[in-house]
Amino acid sequence: MLMDIREKIRGWLAYVIVGLISIPFALWGVGEYLGGGKEQPVAVVDGNEITARELDQAFSDRRQQLIAQSNRQITAEMIEQMGLKRQVLDQMINERLLVTFVREQGYVVPDQLVAATIRDISAFQTNGQFDREVYQRRLAQQGMTVDQFESDVRRDLLFNTLDNALVGSAFVTDPEVQQLVALRDQSRRLGLMRIDRDAVADAIDPADEATLRAYYEEHEADFQRPEQVRLSYVEITPETLAAEQEISEAALQSAYEDFKAREAGEAVRKARHILIQVPGDADAETIESARERLENARQAIADGEASFEDKAAELSDDASTSDRGGDLGRVEEGDISESFYQAVADLEEGAVSEPVRTRFGWHLIQVYEVGEAEVAPLEAVRDDLLADLRRDQAESAYYDAAETLASTSYEQPDSLVPAAEALSLSVETSDWISREKGKGIGQYPAVRAAAFDEAVVGERFNSELIELDNSHAVVVRVEAHRDAEARPFEAVRDEVAAQWRAETLETTLAERADALQEALAKGSDPAALAEESAAASWLAPAWYERRDAGEDMPAAALTAGFALTPPGEGEIATASTTLKGGDKAVVALMGVKAGQPAELDAETRSQLARQLQNNQANRLIEAFMRSLRAESEVEIREDALDD
Template sequence: MLMDIREKIRGWLAYVIVGLISIPFMLWGVGEYMGGGSDPTVAEVDGEEITARELDRAFAERRAQLIAESDEQLTAEMFEEMGLKRQVLDEIINERLLVSFIREQGYVVPDDRVAAVIRGISAFHADGGFDRETYERRLAQQGMSVEQFENDVRRDQLFNTLDRALIGSAFVTDPEVRQLVALRDQSREVGLIRIDREQVAESLPEPDEADLRAYHEEHAETFERPEQVRLAYIEITPERLAASQDISEAALASAYEDYKARQEGEEAKRVRHILIQLPDDADAADVDAARESLEQARATIVSGEASFAEKAAELSDDTSSRDEGGDLGRVREGDIAESFDQALASLGEGEISEPVRTRFGWHLIEVYDVEEAAVPPLEEVRGELLEDLRQDAAERAYYDAAEELASVSYEQPDSLVPASEAIGLPIEQSGWVSRDSGDGIGQHAGVRDAAFDEGVLEERFNSQLIEIGSSHGVVVRVEDYREAQPLPFEEVEAQVREQWERDAIDEAMGEMAESMRAALDDGSDPSQVVADEPAADWVEAGWYQRGESDEQMPVEALQAAFGMTPPASDAVASAVTTLRNGDRVVLRLSGVRAGEPTELDAEARQLMARQLEANQSDRLIATFMRSLRAEADVNIRERAID
């Protein structure tokens, strides 16, 4: 297969395909992760090793990227459920294969092109142009050599150029666009019977004690205390390493000079403000009225008819400062909001701003005093600077310390004492931890999985280093174990009742839904099917497109409707699905209409064509990568990944 592909993509097109494939895999360089020592191997690609340290660093970098880009809090368990570490390993493997392919084909980027790109990076400029000293210093700060960085730039330039070329070369026919429009804009005639879970629950008889005891006996494995372990563990983070970091007086003195340089020349402004608050859903009239009110107040203050303090007492919605004349005291950049900072930066002593909008509402700002920031002596900030320096040193030391923890705990698997002494961190004790839950260190799924690993549980060996967060690892060993034990009915009666009721409701709803579905399939009138059932309602059929869910047609029901096989002409199709709130739905699909390509304008057609081109490129990339993997000798050590 790979030979066939290579024959078909000779020349510039081969460059292009390799480039597009490589973009997702080139977010970091390979060379910076290569190290010696006892770093275990997690995979081999044609005899070339990928080490645990390389994988861990790439994983940490990807994880940090996702955390920075996400609007929600991401946990170690989420990353584990995503299989993120395995994804990162696959990307490293693919990168190795692509680099090898490029070398075989003799692809190069000229040195002058690499130099031009680097000279154009503003971070390396000083006095208006590229500065070699600045360039080398910035790379050193990132722990990267000039050679590594230039190799990365060379690869990126090759891949970016080829990526653009492939996108520009994709070809999509008009029939393909029409086919996609017909599918994308398809509409379906769907009605549904909705079975209300709460009403079904109310209609069921209450179980007696005999029912519950019988259910408890039948499901005894559900109502038991699970097998559990107690763990000894060493937890490593930069914060835990910070206390042991030695900071020299020279380093402290240098940090103080940097601190003085940041502080000197800074202005501290004392500020008053008047705030008219606005709700998030304020309409344009309210917004304009608040602004005009502050404009009038400003005119009154500037003319001398009233003082700022008087207008603050009269107008301001800031109850914490209103009675103090709107006084906020000293305000520094970032204290309130970006637009507030921008207005404040332009004001001198005694000046009043125009109305300024922030997320809180409209502000009128007055600077009534400006003072130079006083730089405290070294002794006053010694503790703060030492804490920062120790934290910085600990973050730099983390990977070496984590590697030593992993190495020593592996080489001496019968005790955590040698590892504790090697890195200067204590051995701690957990509470009881099961396979599914635990407190403290046991709340992490990776810890629980490791604790019940055969070698850790049965042989009582130390675990491998478990990554449970960014720069956060732990090694555990089992100190105590207790088997699963059935719990008596009296102790779990409430849980038994809850589970019995849940199962009874699900069974009743399932039987009702299947009975109604069978009636619809037999051609019965839907309104008659629900006539004698108070818990069920018929929602008349309507035409829907994808994404047109509403109160009558919940999104889960609409998704299920578009997943159904269209019925034959003059027939209907049915299906059963469950809504997010637990209600059961019986769907009745009675018609399908294809989307109409003639309704697309030229711009929409072009957008559709670009989408198809991207899909074609993705399929080609996937085929190419499968071929590379098939011909390569790739060996993944699964146990070493976890």
């Protein structure tokens, strides 16, 4: 909720520099619980300290934001690889510098502007009007006081004032727009020599025994059984904790009342659709043709020439519904794409939509029934509600459980049993894992790194708490260890043969590509070169723009072609690349044409100018921050940062 609030009061400067780091969300990282209350600074900015506690809180907030915004799982390893903690610290330093700067410059935000900004935030409104009770309740839910939030709003409005001053100083000239268009809309004349991976592989004769033995001796380290450990571990997630959560009848009844209120307020919509599938890489003509087919069908339905069901049976590419008039039954949010659901939600009963685009293609939609939802009785939804309540309660209990697991396993380092018993969990056992790979809990790089730490593998102590994800942590200990051991040739012969063949194939493909590049550079006829090789095929040169990737000219080849330096008159430039699926390709560049700014319409020209202005504003902001840091005393204490 508060993320939406912040969007109301942030501009370019805040977005680039401050980065949404200052709101204390309810979910803090485990590091905050394990910090032991120490206030050791991780950085000092002009004499003002940034403590480890403050950094942990801001880091946790930023991590939560990333997880909420991402459409894929964000793991602890990914967070570490991004260097997120260092980024957050830099943002906090920048924020301190900005606060000092705006105060020294005498920037002031009137109370009336702060109040007006807060009143305009929809999360604090009831029926379009500011509601003080809702305002106070929502802030309390986030662990904030009114004074804290209003101070944040005032500060962000100050930043916006500075932001506007910097962005307003950015300007773009017409020659800059023309230069962008010339580059953006550039077209290149490209030919493509494709080397078929399977054909090359089929031509490689199997290695004889002497070759394999020689390869084994040269790469003996590749075929060792690596050093391995077997682990015992205690793992906590909201799922593992959920079974232990006790839910009162009062809480269940309250959840059911909320469920009834939600269900009763929702209209049930049943819909039909006609789908014309469009491939993801379809050209503009194909896309427009599919849309026009549905427009024609819509007109025929409107004119009474055919029913929606008849057109669905005739046209729809959805085999699962076309034989029943395109009937999808009840359509709810999340069933299909957002654009499809929004069209259904906007239609009156009996109405037919305009063509709607989704990743599947174009749809024509008819809502044939709008009714009230039937609210299921408590007994019918009891199990689902209990599961939701247990999961929510387990998520709230997760950080306390993580603290218990960390402290108990540290205080009693020779066993995981006390920690498991304290949490009513079991001690699990892994399969053998190495430093490079493992299954189950061993699939996580952080677990493997901890398992081979000297204190864990050498002293056989419990590991520290390992955070694997936002709500997923584990403590491990080594139960068994075995050193690396050479395996005889006879035991790994098949592995040796497979690795020799894979390496030989890659080498052969690279050699073929190098030879073709050399021949093309010397002026050899590419079609003749392709005819001489059973594994090669030649795509005759054609003009391509950056967005013209397709089956004939794959994206990897197009990217390689546009990365080439334009050749001289009568010459060609070449590059090799690997295509999706493993085929090797040699791209030949034979000409370049710049984009034509004169062909731009006024709206597009204006959009490009704004894009360039935004980019220039970002550069000004970055330069401004470098200037502030250069004029200030900033000390980062690496030892405290790594704790």
